[in-house]
């Protein structure tokens with residue numbers, strides 16, 4: 001990880017509207033982290049069916065990897081003690097040691113044995129010479145010494161020793177993890193049941209079917225397929241609550257259904273404080289709302305609440321803000337609920353391919369991608385209704401809360417979508 005050198009900070013006064021308490025991003029994340037605990041039960045699954053699941057208990061190696069000392073190459077094995085400097089000539093023993101076909105017996109000192117990659121080192125063999133470095137007439141081998149003791153061999157358990165913890169609880173199993181556990185003789189794992197997360201879009205203007213005709217005042221519900229897809233990609237079970245008009249009774253009914261069917265709920269729209277912003281009002285009246293005006297761009301209205309004991313993330317309606325808040329706030333919180341533990345997305349410093357004068361007060365996430373030189377270019381517009389910018393980008397440039405001036409070539413922090421577990425695209 002490179003340490004980020006912040007862009008040139010300026011000493012501006014706070015540029016946010018006054019009369020409102022703006023919660024800094026890091027503070028909001030800390031509050032979430034402190035408030036949420038894992039909520040899912042556990043089950044036992046065969047390792048081959050556990051991709052993407054979260055370990056509920058550490059996975060302990062039943063067997064060492066490698067289980068026995070073996071050869072790393074195709075060549076000839078011998079006892080190092082019988083060799084020295086200069087040309088070495090050793091008589092070849094009868095037989096060989098191959099993977100799955102071990103040599104039966106001990107090799108006498110001063111002799112060599114044909115040995116293949118992955119084969120167990122028989123008693124009397126501690127060193128292997130690569131076949132390309134040998135000459136042989138079929139009865140002897142010769143090679144240039146000296147050879148390092150233990151050359152081209154692997155020790156038993158040099159990767160993982162039997163009885164040791166291979167993977168910690170909270171690990172979200174990857175394809176590589178399935179290989180590791182299988183190699184270690186672990187056939188079953190105790191995993192958390194996947195978190196169920198419901199998604200509700202709100203807004204009287206919304207219609208669901210993009211193939212249906214839309215009146216001028218109507219908007220296709222873009223947030224719902226986006227959020228459902230993000231959740232599926234994060235290994236959660238998405239629960240579709242459809243879309244509701246700006247009608248508090250209807251929104252309440254859908255939230256009730258969400259609380260019955262899911263462990264957490266994401267809503268979009270109505271998070272702000274306008275006449276039709278019912279989600280935040282409803283959560284304030286009937287739930288326990290911690291409504292936050294977060295010092296973030298895009299996405300400052302984010303309503304966080306409990307509805308019948310179930311956490312609700314009231315995301316802003318603008319699709320870019322909903323996407324950004326889902327990645328920055330909802331994902332780590334949902335991972336915490338799922339037993340995977342809190343995650344901070346790892347970014348790295350790259351040169352900026354843009355110039356920007358940023359005001360103080362809000363952390364900014366600019367839609368960005370790396371150009372051919374590895375520098376971050378940003379989308380032409382910062383408008384949070386500009387969904388095409390989300391598709392154009394492959395990540396974000398994160399600018400600090402403070403005012404700063406970014407000039408081309410300055411280091412900026414790039415967070416690829418992959419750092420938020422978002423795959424596909426490109």
Ligand SMILES: Nc1nc2c(c(=O)[nH]1)N[C@H]1C(S)=C(S)[C@@H](COP(=O)(O)OP(=O)(O)OC[C@H]3O[C@@H](n4cnc5c(N)ncnc54)[C@H](O)[C@@H]3O)O[C@H]1N2
Nearest residue numbers: 201203220221222223269270271272277300316317318321
């Ligand atoms: N006086 C203020 N007005 C606004 C503020 C503010 O702080 N003070 N914040 C602005 C910001 S920032 C955002 S973001 C929006 C978010 O407001 P809401 O969460 O209440 O969202 P809506 O008003 O319902 O919708 C905003 C916008 O997004 C469109 N939308 C909503 N849902 C969807 C969907 N599922 N698919 C596609 N598009 C959707 C909606 O039609 C609106 O155009 O508030 C600002 N106002």
Ligand code: MOO
Nearest residue numbers: 298299300321384
């Ligand atoms: O969250 Mo709003 O979309 O920042 O502009």
